[in-house]
Amino acid sequence: MMEVWTVDLCFTTPFHTTGTSLGSFIRVARGRDRSGSETPYIPATHLKGVMRCEAERIMRSTSGISCFITGDPVSEDHEIVLCDEVKAGGTGCPVCSLFGFPNTEGGGGFREGKLRFLDFYPSGNQKEIGVLTRSHVMINRDYQVKQEHALYSEEAVPSGTVFTGNIIVRDGLTEEEERVFLASLHAMADYGLGKNRSRGFGALYFGNIKKSDRIPGLEGS
Structure with a gap:
């Protein structure tokens, strides 16, 4: 039976996920x-990517799984590693049954998991979001010093x-x-x-988490 988890993510510090770039802005x-x-x-x-990484990390530490479907951080090219069960078309552990299988060589092609994620938007009881603008100096990663003439600005959603x-x-x-689902969520x-x-x-914490059998606001569809 289908369930819908409606989750509030409450940010305690500014939040930025990159959109379009206009020069140095x-x-x-x-x-929409x-x-x-x-x-x-x-x-x-x-959201799905972060939760899957956390689910893999949890299962590696508790059950010793061999998969690195999000990429082996130790390998030079972040190679995707699949367990034998997935290569054979099965399910090796809850990570793949929850989040699905990528279309990789030997992985049996793309298969959906039990979880489907929708985009998260500002809660309806909030007024228009006042986006902040912050300026930064670009750092040269090789020498760990600031780069000359490399000032840039970026937006951020305010804390709260x-x-x-x-x-x-x-x-x-x-x-x-x-x-595994709840552990990766937290x-x-x-x-x-x-x-x-x-x-x-x-940085964030959870507000309300509600379960229902349909997406709120789409009851008539």
């Missing part, structure tokens, strides 16, 4: 909400902003799948979201 990602208004948002792909969105559970979860909050986390950006 970097905008936050924007999308249900009213058609353009507003900052958190792409579903970013709440984003709300839905995670659809397409099919019933096993006990182990639900444990690990995502501990890890943070967006760019510039080393500068303190993207």
Whole structure:
């Protein structure tokens, strides 16, 4: 049976996920909400990617899985590593059953997981989001010094902003799948979201988490 988890992400520091760049000015990602208004948002792909990385990390430390579907950080080219079960067309652990399988050689082609992520938008009870602009000096990574004539500016969503969105559970979860799902959800909050986390950006906590059998606001569809 399908479940919809509606989640509030409450940011305690500014948040930035990169959108378009206009010269040395970097905008936050924007999308159109249900009213058609353009507003900052958190792409579903970013949420899914962070949660999958955290789920892999958790399963590697607790169950010793061999997969690195998000890329082996030790290898030079971040090689994707698949377990034998996935190569044979099966499911090796809850990570792949929840988040799906990439279309990689030996992986049996793309297969969807039980979770589907939707984009997160500012909560409806908030007024227009006042985006901040901050200026930075670009750092030369080789020498760890500032680069001359390399000033740039970027937008950020202010702290205190709440984003709300839905995670659809397409099919019933096993006990182990639900444990991994919840663990990766909370690990995502501990890890943070967006760019510039080393500068303190993207810290958050959960507000309301509600479960239902349909997406709120689409009851008539």
